[in-house]
Amino acid sequence: MSTPAESAVAPQPAIGSRSGERARRITEIAFRVRELGIVLALGLLIVVTGILEPRFVGAGSLRNLALNAAIIAILAVGQTLVILTRNIDISVGSILGLSAFMAGSLLSNDPGLPIPLVLALGMGLGGACGLLNGVLVTFGRVPALVVTLGTLYIFRGLAFLWTDGRQVNAETLPDRFLNLGTDSLLGVPILVLFALVVVLVVGQCLRNLRFGREFYAIGSNPEAARLAGIRTERRVNTAFVISGALAGLGGVLFTARFGTVDATAGTGYELTVVAAAVVGGVAIFGGSGSVYGAALGALLLGSITSALIVLRVDAFWQMAAIGALLVLAIAIDRFVSLRLEAALRQRSSRRATG
Amino acid sequence: MPPAETETATTTDRSAARELLGRWEVLVAGLLLATVIVGQSLSSEFLTADSFTTASLDLSEVALIALALALVIVAAEIDLSVASVLALSSAVMAALWNAGLPIELILPICIGVGALCGAFNGFLVTQLGLPSLAVTIGTLALFRGLAYVVIGDSSVTDFPVAWTDRAFGNFAGTAIPNTMVLFAILAVAFGVLLHATPFGRSVFAIGANVEAARFSGLRVKRVKMWLFVMSGAVAALAGVVISLRNSTAAANVGQGFELVAVAAVVLGGVSIFGGKGSILGVVLALGLLGAIQKSLTLAEGISSYWVQIVIGTLLIGSVLGPNLVRRAREARGSSTTPRRGPWPSRRAATTNAPQH
Numbered sequence: 105m106s107t108p109a110e111s112a113v114a115p116q117p118a119i120g121s122r123s124g125e126r127a128r129r130i131t132e133i134a135f136r137v138r139e140l141g142i143v144l145a146l147g148l149l150i151v152v153t154g155i156l157e158p159r160f161v162g163a164g165s166l167r168n169l170a171l172n173a174a175i176i177a178i179l180a181v182g183q184t185l186v187i188l189t190r191n192i193d194i195s196v197g198s199i200l201g202l203s204a205f206m207a208g209s210l211l212s213n214d215p216g217l218p219i220p221l222v223l224a225l226g227m228g229l230g231g232a233c234g235l236l237n238g239v240l241v242t243f244g245r246v247p248a249l250v251v252t253l254g255t256l257y258i259f260r261g262l263a264f265l266w267t268d269g270r271q272v273n274a275e276t277l278p279d280r281f282l283n284l285g286t287d288s289l290l291g292v293p294i295l296v297l298f299a300l301v302v303v304l305v306v307g308q309c310l311r312n313l314r315f316g317r318e319f320y321a322i323g324s325n326p327e328a329a330r331l332a333g334i335r336t337e338r339r340v341n342t343a344f345v346i347s348g349a350l351a352g353l354g355g356v357l358f359t360a361r362f363g364t365v366d367a368t369a370g371t372g373y374e375l376t377v378v379a380a381a382v383v384g385g386v387a388i389f390g391g392s393g394s395v396y397g398a399a400l401g402a403l404l405l406g407s408i409t410s411a412l413i414v415l416r417v418d419a420f421w422q423m424a425a426i427g428a429l430l431v432l433a434i435a436i437d438r439f440v441s442l443r444l445e446a447a448l449r450q451r452s453s454r455r456a457t458g
Numbered sequence: 459m460p461p462a463e464t465e466t467a468t469t470t471d472r473s474a475a476r477e478l479l480g481r482w483e484v485l486v487a488g489l490l491l492a493t494v495i496v497g498q499s500l501s502s503e504f505l506t507a508d509s510f511t512t513a514s515l516d517l518s519e520v521a522l523i524a525l526a527l528a529l530v531i532v533a534a535e536i537d538l539s540v541a542s543v544l545a546l547s548s549a550v551m552a553a554l555w556n557a558g559l560p561i562e563l564i565l566p567i568c569i570g571v572g573a574l575c576g577a578f579n580g581f582l583v584t585q586l587g588l589p590s591l592a593v594t595i596g597t598l599a600l601f602r603g604l605a606y607v608v609i610g611d612s613s614v615t616d617f618p619v620a621w622t623d624r625a626f627g628n629f630a631g632t633a634i635p636n637t638m639v640l641f642a643i644l645a646v647a648f649g650v651l652l653h654a655t656p657f658g659r660s661v662f663a664i665g666a667n668v669e670a671a672r673f674s675g676l677r678v679k680r681v682k683m684w685l686f687v688m689s690g691a692v693a694a695l696a697g698v699v700i701s702l703r704n705s706t707a708a709a710n711v712g713q714g715f716e717l718v719a720v721a722a723v724v725l726g727g728v729s730i731f732g733g734k735g736s737i738l739g740v741v742l743a744l745g746l747l748g749a750i751q752k753s754l755t756l757a758e759g760i761s762s763y764w765v766q767i768v769i770g771t772l773l774i775g776s777v778l779g780p781n782l783v784r785r786a787r788e789a790r791g792s793s794t795t796p797r798r799g800p801w802p803s804r805r806a807a808t809t810n811a812p813q814h
Binding site: 244245249253255256265418425426430434435 | 536582586588589591592593596597598599600601603604606607610611709717721724730731763764765766767770771773774777781782
């Protein structure tokens with residue numbers, strides 16, 4: 105993972121006279137490399153699997169790959185925002201379940217409902233759930249892990265109460281809604297387009313806007329961020345609301361893709377989503393990582409599962425492989441950031457001594 | 459004078475905290491009592507020996523896991539892999555039984571496997587310095603996956619009746635299940651370990667301030683390592699218990715137990731940030747969870763889905779409640795101090811200043 109970093113540094117030997125600039129470049133490269141490492145791993149996986157089993161790189165198969173990762177990627181974007189602020193949101197699976205069933209029951213009761221309205225309602229419901237999480241964390245000062253563990257149960261319980269054992273079937277849903285999960289626009293599945301738009305919009309906001317940089321500031325040092333005049337509580341609230349809204353969006357898309365929905369939709373997604381973010385290089389203690397990494401992490405996790413299936417690896421090995429990868433990714437990430445820190449410290453001490 | 463002032467401020471803070479902690483167990487006990495009364499009014503079957511037996515049997519494994527997990531959380535770490543260790547233990551048990559090993563040999567092996575899993579978590583956390591939340595989400599998938607590797611989706615049901623009876627049966631003709639006797643023994647053991655030994659004091663010290671603990675010479679890494687090993691071993695024991703109790707060993711047992719166990723520990727007054735908590739609180743919280751579950755499932759006309767909602771609300775409320783009370787007290791404190799005259803109010807203002 106570190107080789108591309110060095111080769112990228114080598115051709116451009118410190119032209120920048122000021123070492124502050126140099127240090128900034130190192131950080132930037134390292135962040136790019138974090139994503140580069142995942143892209144590399146992903147490419148390697150696809151190529152190797154493709155050589156062993158050519159069917160894997162067929163258009164249909166790659167399309168399925170992207171489709172499977174799309175919903176997880178959307179949720180991982182929201183999760184990244186929350187984790188950046190040193191919090192965590194493990195209620196997303198339950199929010200997805202609520203929103204998925206709402207979308208299903210709304211459309212089967214009234215097939216004429218405009219789809220944008222259903223999407224908006226799903227995001228609104230999710231956003232409201234996220235707001236509850238955020239207020240409990242910021243105003244109630246309850247740790248995010250406790251809050252979202254609690255709301256994981258509460259939202260899921262509400263979904264069970266609401267469905268009362270019923271389920272929504274694909275036959276009762278209008279085709280134009282189900283097409284959302286299967287159709288393509290210009291060769292790209294609509295579901296994937298949704299994910300791309302979410303990733304790009306949030307990614308660019310985080311990267312370029314003051315609003316976005318504030319999330320990093322809060323996660324790096326909440327106290328310093330507060331002293332610098334950032335309204336930390338409001339930003340943390342925003343992160344939870346966005347995470348909830350995206351989980352709500354994911355719920356509507358879940359119904360469009362799978363058609364059949366009951367109260368258990370999205371059970372266990374929270375761990376996959378957190379795993380995708382962590383594999384994507386989002387530090388669990390906040391302040392570093394990007395939504396691009398998280399989305400790539402989602403794609404990598406999905407691809408591994410598909411690759412193992414295509415390679416006819418015993419299905420029972422899949423979960424173990426993903427777990428091992430997760431542990432490995434955390435360890436590598438730690439290793440990279442330690443080296444980065446050491447490199448930066450070396451530079452600054454060299455600057456200090458002359 | 460300023461040092462004396464801060465000293466009195468911290469001692470009153472500490473005694474207030476201790477008071478609150480003392481009250482926490484009382485509060486949970488009160489809630490338990492209230493649940494019992496409500497439960498009895500909802501269904502006449504609630505306060506029977508039979509319902510006690512089934513309620514406590516249903517909770518046995520989570521209860522065992524929660525005990526060791528409480529120590530991990532007091533040390534400001536977390537172990538989300540416990541339910542997967544439980545499953546791996548169950549799977550190993552099934553595989554070894556299929557291989558024809560005697561059960562007396564299988565049980566210690568299973569617990570050893572659990573301890574190894576815990577040691578793996580502990581190694582990643584203490585030696586590589588990785589955050590336990592991320593590590594144990596990873597090993598949650600890894601250990602559950604290994605459980606499937608070991609036994610696949612088959613299950614083993616032909617354990618000797620003598621042992622399954624031991625796990626399912628009651629203690630010496632009472633209504634108390636044997637698993638609860640096991641739980642009681644472990645609860646006392648962990649209670650003594652946490653509250654009456656140097657090891658326990660160091661667990662609190664590490665949870666309260668890991669840097670201070672390190673500088674005062676505590677072997678932080680070693681203590682944390684032991685906590686993870688214990689957590690793994692107890693989870694594996696719970697895996698043995700659930701397999702024998704249900705006469706079924708398989709890889710899919712106990713899914714989601716980790717969150718119930720965390721909920722029980724937090725509800726028991728253990729701070730998720732470490733440094734605070736008691737085994738008594740956890741035991742009472744487990745009793746409360748069991749009582750809520752049983753009363754809602756017995757009650758007619760109330761959907762059992764309410765169990766999740768009630769537990770989730772209690773979990774959040776258990777931390778939110780004291781926070782709001784503290785906020786209200788702070789607000790009241792600042793509004794009442796001016797009445798005491800200029801001197802105390804200025805003192806109060808200076809001592810309060812750093813907190814805001």
